[in-house]
Amino acid sequence: MxxxxxxxxxxxxxxxxxxxxxxxxxxxxxxxxxxxxxxxxxxxxxxxxxxxxxxxxxxxxxxxxxxxxxxxxxxxxxxxxxxxxIQDMFDLATAVVEGRREREFAPTIAALRAVAEEAKADATPETVKARMQETLETMQMFDDWYRDISRLPRGVQLMMLKLGAKLARFIPKG
Amino acid sequence: MxxxxxxxxxxxxxxxxxxxxxxxxxxxxxxxxxxxxxxxxxxxxxxxxxxxxxxxxxxxxxxxxxxxxxxxxxxxxxxxxxxxxIQDMFDLATAVVEGRREREFAPTIAALRAVAEEAKADATPETVKARMQETLETMQMFDDWYRDISRLPRGVQLMMLKLGAKLARFIPKG
DNA sequence: CCGTCATTTCTGCATCTCCTGAAATATCTG
DNA sequence: CAGATATTTCAGGAGATGCAGAAATGACGG
Missing domain, CATH: 1.10.10.10 (Winged helix-like DNA-binding domain superfamily/Winged helix DNA-binding domain)
Known part of the structure; x- marks a missing residue:
């Protein structure tokens, strides 16, 4: 070509x-x-x-x-x-993100979860254990968010993208 | 240590x-x-x-x-x-994403924009030019979204994260 | 302005990654 | 089943990356 x-x-x-x-x-x-x-x-x-x-x-x-x-x-x-x-750019983005989540992000979360568990048993200082736990929880929160969003229909996802920051207007207070 | x-x-x-x-x-x-x-x-x-x-x-x-x-x-x-x-996990995530956007994503968009421009001048087939344009527009859309969201206060961002897919409920129809 | 202590830059080597070309394997045709 | 064509696997080598240790630079106190 x-x-x-x-x-x-x-x-x-x-x-x-x-x-x-x-x-x-x-x-x-x-x-x-x-x-x-x-x-x-x-x-x-x-x-x-x-x-x-x-x-x-x-x-x-x-x-x-x-x-x-x-x-x-x-x-x-x-x-x-x-x-x-893949022809559609949105499908492409989805495939890339999904692939990385599945192969790299999720396994890391799983590994860190095991480490945090292990830390409870050995002489790891309290402060360090707390840091590990917090790390884990935040990563999990992002992962949950992604999985939530990825299940929505494409049209809604596109809408959320295009609304961008304006979405914040519709968020319930408190 | x-x-x-x-x-x-x-x-x-x-x-x-x-x-x-x-x-x-x-x-x-x-x-x-x-x-x-x-x-x-x-x-x-x-x-x-x-x-x-x-x-x-x-x-x-x-x-x-x-x-x-x-x-x-x-x-x-x-x-x-x-x-x-950085202590706060959310700050960490922000710094990583912001760093990558600034150093890797934004420059790529800029480069591709120049390429798409160049394509208008040379013998690049119409279909290819269209693909390039579409690619560019989608990447730009993601970038705009990120910049929008990143300007919101941390509390709102957290809220959006935690609401996850439930956010879709508040999206205006149409 | 000299000696000490800390940091940074630089050079060469070890390791790892990636690519090629050849050989092996698979798939199809008559 | 033999020959043709396409794909995959594999071993070796080229190139890139990453690291250690030496040398250079910088900062500070006396």
């Missing part, structure tokens, strides 16, 4: 952003390419376009599918897969 | 979490230690406790101060700095 300079720049920036957030740069670039691509691409095409080894693209695509950011499909009577990124 | 097994475990998990989110593991550990420490620690103490080179602790502390997660202070008539992490 031919890339115009602007498309190259887009992919580059997307890759940078990924790198800063702990995502492999190449994988982020593959995602960027699929994100702007008007039609599904096959792995070979991606490898050529981005100048990556075919094998890498394979691994990257697998990972992106694991995050549910990319879907594979195969045209009838074709032998190779073609790949497409 | 002596670490009980639970404290060690806490620091380890905090470090792991940091690593997954693109933060240097040692730096995350330094932060974890300061986070649970009941009183301010000096750099020497941190280095010993975590088994890091003194120089690395220095760099790490500088970075943590840059993120406004840690404050340095010096007792009157003392020659060495002591360090303390």
């Amino acid at each position: 031919h890339l115009t300079p602007a498309m190259q720049a887009f992919i580059l920036h997307w890759g940078e952003m990924g790198a800063k957030w702990g995502v492999n740069r190449s994988i982020a670039q593959i995602h960027a390419l699929l994100h702007i691509a008007p039609e599904p691409l096959d792995a070979e095409d991606i490898a050529e376009t981005l100048g990556l080894a075919r094998s890498n693209v394979s691994t990257g695509l697998k990972e992106l599918q694991g995050w549910k950011l990319v879907k594979a499909s195969r045209a009838l009577g074709d032998r190779r897969d073609t790949f497409m990124a | 002596h670490l009980t097994p639970a404290m060690q475990a806490f620091i380890l998990h905090w470090g792991e979490m940091g690593a997954k989110w693109g933060v240097n593991r040692s730096i995350a550990q330094i932060h974890a230690l300061l986070h649970i420490a009941p009183e301010p620690l000096d750099a020497e103490d941190i280095a010993e406790t975590l088994g890091l080179a003194r120089s690395n602790v220095s760099t790490g502390l500088k970075e943590l101060q840059g993120w406004k997660l840690v404050k340095a202070s010096r007792a009157l008539g003392d020659r060495r700095d002591t360090f303390m992490a």
Whole structure:
């Protein structure tokens, strides 16, 4: 697939952003390419376009599918897969947040909960135990909030986003 | 400073979490230690406790101060700095989010805006330009939302968090 | 202005991550 | 089942990151 300079720049920036957030740069670039691509691409095409080894693209695509950011499909009577990124930006954001929550945030909360429990048994000072507990509770509060919100219908979520700070007006006092 | 097994475990998990989110593991550990420490620690103490080179602790502390997660202070008539992490968990979360927005999210939006502009001039296909535009607008929407919310008083923010999905009830229809 | 103590910068090395190309495996066709 | 095509796995190497220790810089007291 031919890339115009602007498309190259887009992919580059997307890759940078990924790198800063702990995502492999190449994988982020593959995602960027699929994100702007008007039609599904096959792995070979991606490898050529981005100048990556075919094998890498394979691994990257697998990972992106694991995050549910990319879907594979195969045209009838074709032998190779073609790949497409989630189209809707809101769905994309949801998938990313949900993925990170599930794989990184939730397990950390669970681990810290166990640690806080362990602290009760060993010689950990009271003040430290209290800090751990507070940490845990706040993280849990954020997690609960996210899970609450994520269950709402998309339309309501969008509304809340667009209302932004104005929402505060409708909050019951006290 | 002596670490009980639970404290060690806490620091380890905090470090792991940091690593997954693109933060240097040692730096995350330094932060974890300061986070649970009941009183301010000096750099020497941190280095010993975590088994890091003194120089690395220095760099790490500088970075943590840059993120406004840690404050340095010096007792009157003392020659060495002591360090303390933000105490309130909500303040911590705010500092992290604000830091990332400022350094990583906002610059990316700006870069993508420039790219979208560039795309108008070069041979980028219409569909691709549209995708870029949509991407930009959604990212901007999230950013606007965050900036809106971040300006509200802490009490209101807490209220919104605790209300969670129930907030949807107060959203005006339409 | 010199000595002490603390901090920071810098250099080289160890480790880890990531990528490539080759080999192995899987899938489909005739 | 043999051949063709696509995908995945894997071992090795290149490059990036992170760390320790040495050297340089800075701050303060006398």
